[in-house]
Amino acid sequence: MQETKLKNLTFLSQLPAYFSRLESQKRVRTLDPPTGLDFCSNDYLGLSQNPKLLEALKEGIDLYGAGSTASRLVRGHRSVFEELESEFSNWVHAESSLFLANGYAANVGAISCVADPSYLIFCDRKNHASLMDGVRLSGGKKVYYRHSDLNHLEELLQKYSGHANKMIVTESIFSMDGDSSDLSSLIHLKEKYGCLLYLDEAHSIGVFGEKGAGLSSAQVPSQISNIDFRMSTFGKALGLEGAMISTSSDARKYLLHSARTFVFSTAPLPAIAHAGLSAIRLVKEMDAEREKVLSHSEYLRSRLHKLGKDTGNSSSQIVPILLGSEAIALDLADKLAKSGFQAKAIRPPTVDVSRIRVSINAKVEKQDLDGFIRIIKEN
Numbered sequence: 001m002q003e004t005k006l007k008n009l010t011f012l013s014q015l016p017a018y019f020s021r022l023e024s025q026k027r028v029r030t031l032d033p034p035t036g037l038d039f040c041s042n043d044y045l046g047l048s049q050n051p052k053l054l055e056a057l058k059e060g061i062d063l064y065g066a067g068s069t070a071s072r073l074v075r076g077h078r079s080v081f082e083e084l085e086s087e088f089s090n091w092v093h094a095e096s097s098l099f100l101a102n103g104y105a106a107n108v109g110a111i112s113c114v115a116d117p118s119y120l121i122f123c124d125r126k127n128h129a130s131l132m133d134g135v136r137l138s139g140g141k142k143v144y145y146r147h148s149d150l151n152h153l154e155e156l157l158q159k160y161s162g163h164a165n166k167m168i169v170t171e172s173i174f175s176m177d178g179d180s181s182d183l184s185s186l187i188h189l190k191e192k193y194g195c196l197l198y199l200d201e202a203h204s205i206g207v208f209g210e211k212g213a214g215l216s217s218a219q220v221p222s223q224i225s226n227i228d229f230r231m232s233t234f235g236k237a238l239g240l241e242g243a244m245i246s247t248s249s250d251a252r253k254y255l256l257h258s259a260r261t262f263v264f265s266t267a268p269l270p271a272i273a274h275a276g277l278s279a280i281r282l283v284k285e286m287d288a289e290r291e292k293v294l295s296h297s298e299y300l301r302s303r304l305h306k307l308g309k310d311t312g313n314s315s316s317q318i319v320p321i322l323l324g325s326e327a328i329a330l331d332l333a334d335k336l337a338k339s340g341f342q343a344k345a346i347r348p349p350t351v352d353v354s355r356i357r358v359s360i361n362a363k364v365e366k367q368d369l370d371g372f373i374r375i376i377k378e379n
């Protein structure tokens with residue numbers, strides 16, 4: 001892997017050398033409007049273009065204006081935020097929820113204010129950057145366990161069993177691998193060793209569970225309250241932006257007063273919250289789309305396996321095609337793009353193994369999958 005970090009930047013004059021080192025790894029942007037079939041976004045249910053959602057967003061602007069003008073603790077608060085929090089909590093069976101501007105802000109804000117330097121924080125190796133930044137900012141000691149290896153997690157929990165304050169931080173559906181966590185075992189471990197459990201449901205909300213209420217609703221419906229914090233985003237299957245932390249009423253009150261990304265940041269557009277209410281109502285009724293997305297993902301995996309491709313442990317709408325090198329991944333992404341498929345190469349250092357990260361949404365049809373597989377087969 002080529003070194004891309006800018007070490008010891010003391011002079012802006014070093015930037016040209018830095019950019020030339022980056023050349024082989026440069027991040028690729030797609031100009032607006034994106035072309036080609038969407039095999040890479042997180043718009044899993046196609047809601048970002050749903051006419052009812054667009055209408056709700058416009059209506060929200062008419063009702064509330066554009067910006068919220070300040071933090072919710074100053075004058076940015078509107079009752080629609082609390083309506084959204086209450087409707088969301090009912091949907092995901094939480095005691096209460098707090099709405100933040102996005103998932104990144106939610107993870108960083110919540111973890112860094114709940115944990116402090118007295119904490120040991122047990123982190124899955126493949127946790128999203130926003131979770132890890134929250135952990136770093138908390139000042140707690142980070143303890144990595146091997147990805148999804150709960151035996152390893154238990155070994156570490158045993159080793160540190162004398163430590164008072166502990167938290168486990170993980171994802172429901174991992175964003176780059178599309179595999180899922182075993183929530184029942186995680187709850188068992190958190191109870192046994194007296195830890196807090198923080199779960200990121202960014203890629204499962206809307207797609208898994210009863211009425212799309214997330215992987216916790218699918219796997220552990222009767223134990224949801226044992227998960228201390230669940231973070232769900234509005235920017236993926238819900239087609240908007242924003243994020244909820246679902247937790248106990250007391251913990252919500254604490255976050256509202258202490259999560260720095262909530263307190264010291266302008267409240268989201270009230271129109272987003274207004275549209276968020278519609279998004280929840282729409283998503284609950286989208287069982288057919290959920291089934292389609294998951295069965296198409298399974299079909300894609302099985303066809304890829306027949307071609308000898310490795311999709312890791314994917315079991316969701318996120319299907320990585322693991323490849324031997326960055327160059328192979330970039331070349332394949334390029335060929336797919338030229339054939340009308342938008343599927344992006346994801347490379348180190350974002351992931352350990354270069355890949356095409358395919359994500360299937362409800363607008364992808366079977367013939368699109370067959371066309372995609374044909375290109376993979378030819379290359």
Ligand SMILES: Cc1ncc(COP(=O)(O)O)c(C=O)c1O
Nearest residue numbers: 102103104128130175202233235
């Ligand atoms: C697992 C996970 N958590 C959190 C986030 C951040 O969410 P947002 O894009 O709303 O900031 C992402 C975004 O990609 C993610 O994949």
